[in-house]
Amino acid sequence: MSTRKNNKSKKPATNGSRTNGSRRNAGYGALNPKSEDLAKNMEESAGEFLTSDQGIRINDNQNSLKAGNRGPSLLEDFLLREKITHFDHERIPERVVHARGSGAHGYFQVYESMAQYTKAAFLQDPSIRTPVFVRFSTVAGSRGSTDLARDVRGFAVKFYTQDGNFDLVGNNIPVFFIQDAIKFPDLVHAVKPEPHNEIPQAASAHDTFWDFISLMPESMHMIMWVMSDRAIPRSFRMMEGFGVHTFRLINDAGKARFVKFHWKPLLGLHAVVWDEAQKISGKDPDFHRRDLWEAIENGDYPEWELGVQIVEEKDEFKFDFDLLDATKIIPEELVPVQRIGKLTLNRNPDNFFAETEQVAFHLGNIVPGIDFTNDPLLQGRLFSYLDTQLTRLGGPNFHEIPINRPVAPVHNNNRDGFMRQTINRGQTSYDPNSLRGGCPFQAGMDMSGFTSYAERIDARKIRERSPSFFDHFSQATMFFNSQSEVEQNHIVKALRFELGKVETLPIRERMLALLAQVDKTLANKVADGLGISVPTKLDRPMNMSIPADGDPKKFQPKRVKAEMDVSPALSMANNLGDAVKTRKVAFLVGDGFDDTSLLEMKQALLTAGAKAMTVAPHLGVLMGQDGELVKADFSLLTASSVLFDAVYVPGGQASIASLLQENESTNFVLEAYRHCKTIGAAGAGAELLRAAGLPLPAITDGSNGGDTEPGVVVGDGDIKTLAAGFIEAMSLHRHWGRESTETQTGEQPLMNNRVSEEARV
Numbered sequence: 197m198s199t200r201k202n203n204k205s206k207k208p209a210t211n212g213s214r215t216n217g218s219r220r221n222a223g224y225g226a227l228n229p230k231s232e233d234l235a236k237n238m239e240e241s242a243g244e245f246l247t248s249d250q251g252i253r254i255n256d257n258q259n260s261l262k263a264g265n266r267g268p269s270l271l272e273d274f275l276l277r278e279k280i281t282h283f284d285h286e287r288i289p290e291r292v293v294h295a296r297g298s299g300a301h302g303y304f305q306v307y308e309s310m311a312q313y314t315k316a317a318f319l320q321d322p323s324i325r326t327p328v329f330v331r332f333s334t335v336a337g338s339r340g341s342t343d344l345a346r347d348v349r350g351f352a353v354k355f356y357t358q359d360g361n362f363d364l365v366g367n368n369i370p371v372f373f374i375q376d377a378i379k380f381p382d383l384v385h386a387v388k389p390e391p392h393n394e395i396p397q398a399a400s401a402h403d404t405f406w407d408f409i410s411l412m413p414e415s416m417h418m419i420m421w422v423m424s425d426r427a428i429p430r431s432f433r434m435m436e437g438f439g440v441h442t443f444r445l446i447n448d449a450g451k452a453r454f455v456k457f458h459w460k461p462l463l464g465l466h467a468v469v470w471d472e473a474q475k476i477s478g479k480d481p482d483f484h485r486r487d488l489w490e491a492i493e494n495g496d497y498p499e500w501e502l503g504v505q506i507v508e509e510k511d512e513f514k515f516d517f518d519l520l521d522a523t524k525i526i527p528e529e530l531v532p533v534q535r536i537g538k539l540t541l542n543r544n545p546d547n548f549f550a551e552t553e554q555v556a557f558h559l560g561n562i563v564p565g566i567d568f569t570n571d572p573l574l575q576g577r578l579f580s581y582l583d584t585q586l587t588r589l590g591g592p593n594f595h596e597i598p599i600n601r602p603v604a605p606v607h608n609n610n611r612d613g614f615m616r617q618t619i620n621r622g623q624t625s626y627d628p629n630s631l632r633g634g635c636p637f638q639a640g641m642d643m644s645g646f647t648s649y650a651e652r653i654d655a656r657k658i659r660e661r662s663p664s665f666f667d668h669f670s671q672a673t674m675f676f677n678s679q680s681e682v683e684q685n686h687i688v689k690a691l692r693f694e695l696g697k698v699e700t701l702p703i704r705e706r707m708l709a710l711l712a713q714v715d716k717t718l719a720n721k722v723a724d725g726l727g728i729s730v731p732t733k734l735d736r737p738m739n740m741s742i743p744a745d746g747d748p749k750k751f752q753p754k755r756v757k758a759e760m761d762v763s764p765a766l767s768m769a770n771n772l773g774d775a776v777k778t779r780k781v782a783f784l785v786g787d788g789f790d791d792t793s794l795l796e797m798k799q800a801l802l803t804a805g806a807k808a809m810t811v812a813p814h815l816g817v818l819m820g821q822d823g824e825l826v827k828a829d830f831s832l833l834t835a836s837s838v839l840f841d842a843v844y845v846p847g848g849q850a851s852i853a854s855l856l857q858e859n860e861s862t863n864f865v866l867e868a869y870r871h872c873k874t875i876g877a878a879g880a881g882a883e884l885l886r887a888a889g890l891p892l893p894a895i896t897d898g899s900n901g902g903d904t905e906p907g908v909v910v911g912d913g914d915i916k917t918l919a920a921g922f923i924e925a926m927s928l929h930r931h932w933g934r935e936s937t938e939t940q941t942g943e944q945p946l947m948n949n950r951v952s953e954e955a956r957v
């Protein structure tokens with residue numbers, strides 16, 4: 197042993213007190229060592245000859261080899277065969293879940309050393325930038341499905357740390373549908389398209405999903421989240437991430453603490469509305485992917501802070517829920533989230549397949565200083581990822597694919613298998629050996645050798661669920677209680693939609709009975725929408741797991757008295773952040789626009805960090821009344837209000853007249869209004885709003901006071917004042933009051949959807 201240690205310690209020391217000198221790139225300077233590593237595999241064909249896979253220059257890539265120019269193709273044509281064969285094998289299986297995703301490169305930096313809690317190398321030194329690759333995903337849909345499905349979003353982060361890869365494979369929702377991994381295949385079979393007709397794609401609104409859920413009371417907390425606006429985010433950049441399970445942090449002294457991981461987006465939490473989500477799915481199914489890509493290309497690098505909730509081991513049982521139960525959160529009000537570092541995404545992948553598709557996350561990729569708990573969902577996941585990737589990526593060597601390989605060096609006795617890239621030198625591939633002096637040798641704990649936390653276990657082997665997992669409703673109720681009125685209404689509508697698509701009546705009824713356990717008003721409102729009533733009692737026992745001793749008291753569900761019934765941190769309305777920065781504003785413009793009202797608003801929005809894009813009756817260049825030339829970014833046919841955050845109509849009689857020639861222009865404004873977006877107009881621009889049937893305020897200076905309509909900002913004078921009012925209105929994200937008018941009266945608030953005759957110019 198002493199020889200091994202001496203060998204190791206001869207290598208140069210790295211940052212601070214750490215002695216793991218063999219770690220390549222430790223101290224990561226300005227450059228991203230993972231990007232440098234990936235560069236070794238990059239191919240760039242600019243200025244190069246076309247070649248075969250064997251490097252032979254190709255003279256004719258247009259014609260196959262034939263006997264005569266009308267003759268049969270010849271088997272001899274190795275170029276044809278190579279090209280077609282490669283093409284024939286281009287596809288690999290998509291992920292069994294989370295197939296649809298988008299990725300980006302970036303880095304993570306801790307704010308200050310977390311040595312007190314963990315020895316994880318990447319959490320020690322604020323000067324170290326640890327490279328990361330992040331993949332966001334939906335769960336149910338296939339690879340080509342829409343980004344805007346109502347669904348959980350995956351939030352998987354691979355940290356290429358100096359001690360090896362650490363994967364934090366989380367979601368944008370902090371709890372899960374099930375408590376035990378043995379139910380995962382059932383859950384996924386239920387939510388995926390139904391097996392007899394493969395309908396519907398990327399949607400939970402169908403019988404099999406709700407059949408399963410209605411028999412699984414443990415899913416009720418998750419259902420509240422998935423029916424909330426969290427499941428239709430405005431952007432990946434505007435959603436939280438969660439490690440979901442309770443993990444462990446271990447410090448140098450071997451002391452362990454429980455930890456929950458959080459990602460907090462610096463842009464705040466924002467969603468679209470359901471009608472909008474469905475329309476985006478048609479207008480731009482790549483909406484989230486495009487948003488992430490464009491933000492990074494524009495230098496608007498998405499950022500999240502890493503948060504931790506730390507619980508001392510002695511406090512494991514002090515909560516009224518079990519820390520090992522993945523259907524529960526630790527309310528932030530009970531254990532505050534400490535923000536310990538920042539994740540920045542600053543580079544788009546070079547090749548979607550090579551990076552985003554081939555990246556393989558695995559919960560089991562952990563580093564010294566982090567460890568698992570006995571959460572039975574977590575434990576099952578530990579098996580699943582590596583197992584599924586063996587098939588998805590075609591064998592045991594996918595850790596060598598550039599996006600997956602660590603920046604930390606890899607030395608072991610694993611050998612061979614399909615597509616092996618590493619050329620292992622030397623005579624030995626076993627341990628212990630004497631022929632290589634025992635190399636590669638085991639690392640002591642002081643050399644960053646991983647050791648599992650020595651948790652004491654004293655138990656019977658048994659298939660049983662702990663009664664401490666049986667309260668399926670208290671936190672579901674807490675989540676519902678914590679939502680604003682608007683958010684609660686959205687949950688009601690989402691459930692009416694989803695259950696409205698269910699064809700089997702008893703499934704709807706069972707769901708209503710479960711919802712009544714969460715909140716009676718909620719259940720009644722959903723029942724009203726379905727035209728049925730809430731059953732008076734819940735079928736019991738549900739979710740039959742028969743206790744080994746047959747004791748009926750051990751049947752779930754069982755509500756306990758919860759310590760908290762409201763957690764304000766759970767409402768997106770309390771986490772608005774910055775709703776202006778990076779947002780897209782559509783400028784509806786035609787030829788003859790008022791130059792000042794366009795240019796000054798555009799400048800004000802740019803200064804506030806927002807983007808202005810022109811949408812016009814035709815593509816090409818538009819001319820203002822004073823001669824300003826502006827490029828049309830979109831025509832009314834290629835754009836849609838659902839792809840923007842706000843709408844502004846500059847003045848100019850001729851511009852408005854040309855817009856009014858197109859029905860799409862008034863539809864654009866009206867739809868944005870119905871989706872509660874900020875709408876602004878300068879001078880004659882107000883005529884377009886009026887033509888769309890908007891309840892217009894009197895012309896104001898934009899300060900929007902008095903009895904004017906919230907979020908509709910109209911001005912006739914100073915554009916700077918109008919812009920200030922417009923940006924202030926945008927900062928609220930949406931003006932939900934418009935929805936409650938609809939809900940209360942049951943009518944559309946608007947007069948009509950047509951362009952009024954008198955508004956036509």
Ligand code: HEM
Nearest residue numbers: 291294331350351352366367372377380440576577580584
């Ligand atoms: C807290 C619960 C869970 C969370 C947060 C979660 C999260 C994720 C994420 C983010 C991905 C996508 C990874 C990527 O972008 O490549 C993923 C994929 C996957 N998950 Fe989970 N998952 C959970 C539960 C489970 C369970 C219980 C199982 C199985 C027992 C499972 C099996 C899988 C599989 C097979 C994949 C596909 C992996 C691949 O092909 O690369 N997950 N999961």
